[in-house]
Amino acid sequence: MYYTRSMIVCLTLHALHAVCEHDNGDIIDLTYTFDENTLFFPGHEGFVQEILHRGTYGPLWFESNRIETGEHTGTHMDAPAHLREGQLRIEAVPASHLVGPGVKVDISSKASMDPDAQVEINDIMAWEEENGRIPDGAIVMMFSGWGKFYPNRTAYFGSDRNDSYTDENDVSLLNFPGFSTPAAEWLVENRNIVGVGVDTSSLDFGQSTNFSSHVVFFEQNIFGLENVANLDKMPTTGSTIYALPMKIKDGSGAPVRIIAIVNDDVINGVSATASNYFLTFIAFFIVFVYKILF
Template identity: 45%
Template sequence: MLTLVQYRSGVCNTANCRRKRECTKRHKKHSTTSCKSAPIPQAQLPTPVKVRPASTVAQEQDEKSETYTSLAPDERGQTMALLFFLQTLAVSTVAAQGRFVDLTHALDTNTVYWPGSPSFKFNILSRQQQDSFWYESNNFSTAEHGGTHIDSPSHFSKNQWRLHEIPLNNLIGPGVVIDISARAEKDPDTQVEIADLFQWEEKHGKIPEGAIVLMNSGWDKYWPNKTAVFGSSTPNNSSTFHFPGFSPRTARWIIANRKYINAIGVDTPSIDFGQSRDFQTHVTVFGANIVGLENVANLSRVPVTGATVFAIPVKIRDGSGGPLRIFAMINDVNRAGINHPEILCMMVTFISILLI
């Protein structure tokens, strides 16, 4: 904001004065005796503001002018405050555009585990009022591969990452949701095929680097009905299981052509489909240090593109897997076509700087 500042001392009465108009304080040709000022009415006087010329050149040019402009110190502070406000507003706006979807089934005594794994146990140690405060404490125990959980590459591949070795960068990435729910409704043995990935890329472009590719078969609607989740009336016999997964052909294509992804995930008990006997999808992707996510929930609430997925496990040293808290941040700015929300913040900051 710029302030117009004008200094006037009155009307010059000197006979040979070439300036028959107001005499400014900077009018050097007159002495105080020869320049008898007639006071200007109070209503015409501006509020005096001390002005600091921007440069010596500007000051010399201004000698021939009765008025000049500059940024007052108080207003400089106001402008900086405006800049900070606009930056904060930009960040807040981007954050407000995002909403979160929890993709995790809660761990409890109904949690579904692969046959042979011990069930979830939860023991209350304390849940009572103390002298001046309430106090709760519990013990729990769980197998690695049950409920919503992560498979470390070491689960099916020797010398690959164990749980504590997986970089955080590999647990966060753009969500790519492959929806096969219509097929799975009719055929529980259906699998994610290469054609499904081609179809997704035709609509949304190439699978992005660091992506977390998730199969949505609609299977989470069966949770925690163990018989329905495993697709078998004998849920303790894995040879009878029927549920969708990623086909080994698709896994090999991913390694050959999209090896840069971070993880694949499913809303079923295994990234291999239920009738698999050799778990070749596990073997293939884990051999490339690509992480597996199983029993993921609520994928029908996540758009096929435009979300960021966070898959954060408990950090268990030397673990082959473990409980997972996975969620998606759905950014409506991204869905509107702005792929990098930080660009919006930079634009607002740049415009703010121009106002100074």
């Protein structure tokens, strides 16, 4: 009996030690709340929530709502099919692409002086000089600092119109940062990334009317994340991004919940954080068995 008890104690301590050896990391929510203030690209649809019931229902408390929203409203994922015929629709984006190393390219300094600033090839080169090669399977985020304007439509878009993004001469009314087409081409030709994201409403900068950066990414089935929140809190490197869209059949996009976990190593598709939760469960299970037996 003595050796059995000692063995269980040792197993418990070992499991708890394994949990403590790994930092679960900080979890950063990169998603805006969907509500009456949710922004959407001019010409698209906003978010509407209708309360169907909120109160007692017999002996129970019961809440139920109906929502209506466009696919490309608020924080959302663009499927490659959004602007490229024959490419992946939202339900076909591989689940393995929804988790990847987070890369943040910071152009906030030049964006503060130029609302039409773009991520250029030299910005990517500078990132790699300081942080090393962009890892395979990465999700590359542009940080422009534009989140400080959300949800003020005029400041965020550079226009207060929500019906159209161009004037009568088809000139864009919008001003905000995005990825330049040469930078998009360089990324798809030289690095093995699965997704890109921006803290603005479009992968292309506001003055674009042909959305060429979208097209470059989508031709390679690289998805886009738009209206990404809290990128000021995400580190330049050392995080894992989880971007989980609503799985809509034949969808061109979908609302998405995005989080970044700092110092969350993903090895062979298994998150260190998830492994730690499992180890914690094992430790408590051993303690439970110990109490029953002794």
